[in-house]
Amino acid sequence: MRNVWSLVKKEVRAYFGSPIAYAMMFGFLLLTGYFFYSLIMWFNLQAMRMAQNPYYAQQVNINEMVFSPLFHNMSIVLIFVVPLLTMRLLAEEKKAGTDELLYTSPLTVGQIVLGKYLAALFLLAVMLGLSALLSVFAFALGNPELAPWLTGYLGLFLMGAAFVAIGLFFSSLTENQIVAAVLTLMTLLLFLLLNWVSSLGGGAAWTKVVSYLSFSEHFEDLTKGIVDTKDIVYYLSASFFGLFLAHSVLQSRRWR
Amino acid sequence: MIEVQDLTKRYGEIAAVKGLTFKVEPGRIWGLLGPNGAGKTTTMRILTGYLPATAGRARVAGHDVFDEPEAVKRDIGYLPEVVPLYQDMTVAGYLGFVAEIKQVAKARRKEAVDRAIVSSGLKDVRRRLIRNVSRGFKQRVGIAQALINDPRVLILDEPTIGLDPAQIMEIRELIRGLRGERTILLSTHILPEVTQVCDGVVIINEGELKACGSLDELADSFERTDGVVLRLRRSGAGEADLFRGVPGVEKVSVDGSELRIEWARGRDHRDDVARLALDKGLGLREMRSLAGIEDLYMNIVSGRSAQ
Incomplete structure (x- = not known):
């Protein structure tokens, strides 16, 4: 575990030593901020209108009208941001020849993969943490429910963690960071589209399988404050699968 | 180790x-x-x-x-x-x-x-x-x-x-x-x-x-002969003949502006060769050991062993 920790520290330092981390966070926070702002404005307008009618007034819900769509938008932004976060993880080491140092030090392939993964997760957590500061305004000036907000962020983190594992896998395949980023982006978009593909099937049995595989399908409940084991298991197993693939690639490369 | x-x-x-x-x-x-x-x-x-x-x-x-x-x-x-x-x-x-x-x-x-x-x-x-x-x-x-x-x-x-x-x-x-x-x-x-x-x-x-x-x-195992390379004021066939007369010297060849003088491994005729060059006033400019690592390496890599 100490080995993993050394690697995590080095990776996190490398992130903050390069412009990538800052550019990525800036982009993510800018977009999140914009979505938050426009949703709040829209919510204000709606709330004022609905307040005129006692029946509708009871249905004004900031969680449903602001946070739920905000989380959905953020998950789309993550699809574009995570590939930038993960592309350098293994590809850069290979390109620079520094992988030879890692493989000839007493680190196992598992420790290398885990160290890289945890470092990227840390960055993801920092990014999501900063975006959570926006919500302070909503909590200070309104009274949203805390639980759906927390589960929404849990969902974003779990989904991001799965994205990171997939990005790590593609970074293990190539020494070209651009290729790694593009392949990751394509794959994540594909998983996003699965939800839409399944809606074309008109309820056939295969559509259930396809929609189960979709990232966004499992996100829905979490943004509403419902924590279903099925969804948690889905994201965790996607992470495991990505890490397993990355581990296999690194291991096999050395045995070729 | x-x-x-x-x-x-x-x-x-x-x-x-x-x-x-x-x-x-x-x-x-x-x-x-x-x-x-x-x-x-x-x-x-x-x-x-x-x-x-x-x-x-x-x-x-x-x-x-x-x-x-x-x-x-x-x-x-x-x-x-x-x-x-x-x-x-x-x-x-x-x-x-x-x-x-x-x-x-x-x-x-x-x-x-x-x-x-x-x-x-x-x-x-x-x-x-x-x-x-x-x-x-x-x-x-x-x-x-x-x-x-x-x-x-x-x-x-x-x-x-x-x-x-x-x-x-x-x-x-x-x-x-x-x-x-x-x-x-x-x-x-x-x-x-x-x-x-x-x-x-x-x-x-x-x-x-x-x-x-x-x-x-x-x-010892890859070279049969030992010797020196000599650079004289003038290194030609005439000078080569002079060195062939040194007892023990097996082979003398002219290599550009240098003379290559060889004898059986394990013997040392460097003093004899130098003395001759000085006695005859041939103008000794340089004398170095023949069995350099370069020759040895080339012989070994190209697969030529002791002739």
């Missing part, structure tokens, strides 16, 4: 290393020689646990490379062909990271970094970013990185490549200074480096062992 037995590495159909067997005694510096593509880097990568072998065994620092790779990796220092540097780290920061992953105990880490910095002559650049130091310093950082865990065995893949002559001398001096407590295997293209630094050599070509031993041993 380094024992290699029947080591073979195949990449698909192509065999990069074929049945290599050699041994380096503790405390010695050995050179690994061979043309480009001979399998030097592959051999070193197997010894350091970067690549697995297809067949054969290797023991480094008392551990089997394939059974206990982690133990081997902890006890050796390795400078790869491409120095593995993180350009955005400072020299000291980088060495600290290597000390961590090489599992140097936390209490001794700072001391280990300081020691590597001093012994590699990096004091002046320790706070600089690696990307901003000169090539010579980068190479030194590579050597410092290999020394960080105070290894008993050092494996250096072309430690002086790409350096200017003054830097080459410094690095050689540095490596010579490590002699004694450490076993060192280094690969190189520069043959004089071997005579200056190494106690013995392993010569490989096309993945096969061609020769292994100390330089004297190799000369």
Whole structure:
């Protein structure tokens, strides 16, 4: 575990030593901020209108009208941001020849993969943490429910963690960071589209399988404050699968 | 300290290393020689646990490379062909990271970094970013990185490549200074480096062992004759005839502006040859030993053995 920790520290330092981390966070926070702002404005307008009618007034819900769509938008932004976060993880080491140092030090392939993964997760957590500061305004000036907000962020983190594992896998395949980023982006978009593909099937049995595989399908409940084991298991197993693939690639490369 | 037995590495159909067997005694510096593509880097990568072998065994620092790779990796220092540097780290920061992953105990880490910095002559650049130091310093950082865990065995893949002559001398001096407590295997293209630094050599070509031993041993087994190369004021057929008359001299040939004078191995006619040149007033300009490492190497690599 100490080995993993050394690697995590080095990776996190490398992130903050390069412009990538800052550019990525800036982009993510800018977009999140914009979505938050426009949703709040829209919510204000709606709330004022609905307040005129006692029946509708009871249905004004900031969680449903602001946070739920905000989380959905953020998950789309993550699809574009995570590939930038993960592309350098293994590809850069290979390109620079520094992988030879890692493989000839007493680190196992598992420790290398885990160290890289945890470092990227840390960055993801920092990014999501900063975006959570926006919500302070909503909590200070309104009274949203805390639980759906927390589960929404849990969902974003779990989904991001799965994205990171997939990005790590593609970074293990190539020494070209651009290729790694593009392949990751394509794959994540594909998983996003699965939800839409399944809606074309008109309820056939295969559509259930396809929609189960979709990232966004499992996100829905979490943004509403419902924590279903099925969804948690889905994201965790996607992470495991990505890490397993990355581990296999690194291991096999050395045995070729 | 380094024992290699029947080591073979195949990449698909192509065999990069074929049945290599050699041994380096503790405390010695050995050179690994061979043309480009001979399998030097592959051999070193197997010894350091970067690549697995297809067949054969290797023991480094008392551990089997394939059974206990982690133990081997902890006890050796390795400078790869491409120095593995993180350009955005400072020299000291980088060495600290290597000390961590090489599992140097936390209490001794700072001391280990300081020691590597001093012994590699990096004091002046320790706070600089690696990307901003000169090539010579980068190479030194590579050597410092290999020394960080105070290894008993050092494996250096072309430690002086790409350096200017003054830097080459410094690095050689540095490596010579490590002699004694450490076993060192280094690969190189520069043959004089071997005579200056190494106690013995392993010569490989096309993945096969061609020769292994100390330089004297190799000369004894691969060269039948010994001799000198003479440069005189004028070196022609007339002068050559004069030297043919020296008792014991077997062969004299004119090689451009030099004379090549050979006699049977184990004898020494250098004094006789020099005396003749002076007595006859031939204008002796230069006299050097014939059995240089270059000739020896070319003979061994091209497969010509004792004629």
